[in-house]
Amino acid sequence: MPALVLLAGLLAYPLGRMVVLSFQDMQLRHLFSGSTPPWAGLDNYTEILTDGEFWAVVRRTAVFTVVSVAVSVVLGLAVALLMLRVSRAVRLAMVISMLFVWAIPQLVSAQIFKWMVDADFGIVNHVIDQIPGVDFANHSWFADPTQGWIVITTLVVWAGVPFLAITLHAGLTQVPRELLEAATVDGASGWQALRSITLPILKPLVVIVTTLSVIWNFGLFTQVWVVRDSKPEQDYQTLATYAFTQAFGRNNYSLGAAISVITVLLMLGVMAFYIRQMFRIGDVD
Template sequence: MQAVDSRPAPASAPPVVKDRASGRRKRDARTAWLLSLPTLVILVAMLGYPLYRMIVLSFQNMRLRELFTGATPPWAGFDQYAKALTDEVFWGIVGRTAAFTVVSVTLSVTAGLGIALLMRRVHAKVRIFMMVAMMFVWALPQLVAAQAFRWLTDSDFGVLNYLFSKVFGDEWLNHSWFVNPWEGWAVITTLVVWAGIPFLAISLSAGLTQVPKELLEAATVDGASAWQALRNITLPILKPLLTIVTTLSVIWNFGLFTQNWALRDSHPEPVYQTLATYSYTQAFGRSLYSYGSAISVITVLLMLGVMVFYIRQMFKIGEVD
C-alpha cells in the first residue's frame, strides 16, 4: 500500500496577479519614457544637431570663402582625420591631456574621499559649515575661479609670490609660474582639483551614510585597524558610487578648456594646449574649421568608451536597486 502525500502543493501566484504585475510594469515603463520625452527632445535639438553638423564638417574643407559666401564646402573625405592622426603635435596633445586627466582625477578623488571621511567624524555644525563652504566653491563659475588663481599666481602682484618670498627668500619675487611647464601645469591642476573636490566630497559623504555602523564597530572589536576597515568594509560598499563620480571626473577633466584658457589669457602656449583648446585654436584661431571639427570628433570618440562605461555602471546600480 502506497502512502499518500497529504502535504499541500506549493502556492503559486495566480495568473491574474502575474498579468496585473506585468501590465503595471509596462505602464510604469511607458510613463517613464513619456516623462523623459521632453528632455530627450531638448537634448537632441541642442546636442544632436550640432554634433551632426560637426561630423559633416569634419569630412569637408570649410574655408573663409565658404563661410562668408555660404557656398557648400568641398568634400575632403578622411583627409582631415589623416592629417590629425599623422601629426606628432596632435598625439603629443593627446598624451598631455590623458596625463593631466589621470593626475587630476586621482588627486581629486583621493582628496574628496579623505574630506568625506573627515566630515563623518566631526561635529554636525562643523560638517554643515564644511558643506556650505564647498557648495560655494562648487557654485563658483569656472572663469571666476580661474581669474582668482591668475591673480594669486601673478608675477608682479601675486599673493602666492609674496608669501613664498617671505618664507623662502626674495628670489620668489616676480616669479613667473608659467615659464616652467611643470609649475604651470601644477597651477592648472591645483585649480581643477580645488574646484572638483566639493562635488566628490559631498557625494561620497552621502554615500558613507549607507555604511552600517554595526560593521565598523564589529571590525573595531575584532582588532581591525582604520585602514583595514576602510579597505574591507567602506570601499566595497562605496564602490558603485565611487565608480560613478570617478568616471564623471574623467569626462569633465578630459575636456579641460576654461581653466588653462583663462590662466593663459586666451592664448595658451603649445605646452599648455589640451584637445579642447587645440581644436578651438585650429578652428577659430587659424580658420581651419574642418580640421578643428575632426579633432573634436576624435575627442568625442576617445571619450565614448568612458561614457559607455559610465552608462553601464548606471544600469548596474539601477538593477541592484
C-alpha cells in the first residue's frame, strides 16, 4: 500500500493532466498566456485514429517490438544455457561483463552505436570494407530504413540481453538436476531435455521477462532519438517519438497528449497480462 500511494502521488497528476489535455485544443499562445485551452472533445482522437500516418507508426512500433523481443529472449536463453556449461570463473566474468553493459545509460550506448556506424569514421564500415570485393566506405546505414532499423534493433538487443540472460540463468539453476539426469539415462538428447523438461519448468519466468521486454521496447524513444540526431524521419518514428514530435516539434500539444493516452492504453493491456502471470506464479508458489 505505501508503494501504491507513492506511485499514485507521482503519476496521478501528470497522467490526469495529460488525459484532460487530450480533450482540449492547446496551442502555443495558451502555453505562454496561461489561459485555459478550449474544449475539443473527441476531435483529437478522431484525427489520430483516422490518420494513416499514425497507424503506420503503430505497425512499425509493433513490428520492432516483436522482432527485438524475440531475438533478445532467444539470445538471452542461449547465453543463460551457456553459463551453465562454463567454469565458475568464466561465468563470473560473463556476469560482470553483462552487468557493465546493463549499467550503461541508454543515452551513452546509443551514442556509442551512432559513432560505430558513422558513415565517415565508423569502425563497422571500416571492418566490413576490409572484406575483398566489398565497398563500404562512406556507407550510410540510415539512408535505408531497413538497415537503420537493424542498427537500432541490434542496439536494443545488446542492451537487453544481459537482464534476460542473468534472470533466466537464475531460473535454470532451479531446474531439478535429477530430472535432467533421468532424461539422459532414458536416452533423451540435449534438445529433447531442453524442450520437454527445462522449458516447461522455466515457462513462467520466460513469460514474465518476455512481457517486461515488450513493455520496455514498446516505449522505444532514446535510441531512435539519439541515432537520428533528435530529428527522426517518418520511417524511424515510434509511438513515443511521434507523440513527442507532435507535441513539442509541431506545437500540437493536445494531439501529442492524445497519442500518449492511446499508447498508455495499449501498454495497460500488456501490463494486465504481466500482472495476471505474476498472480498465477504466486498461486503456484
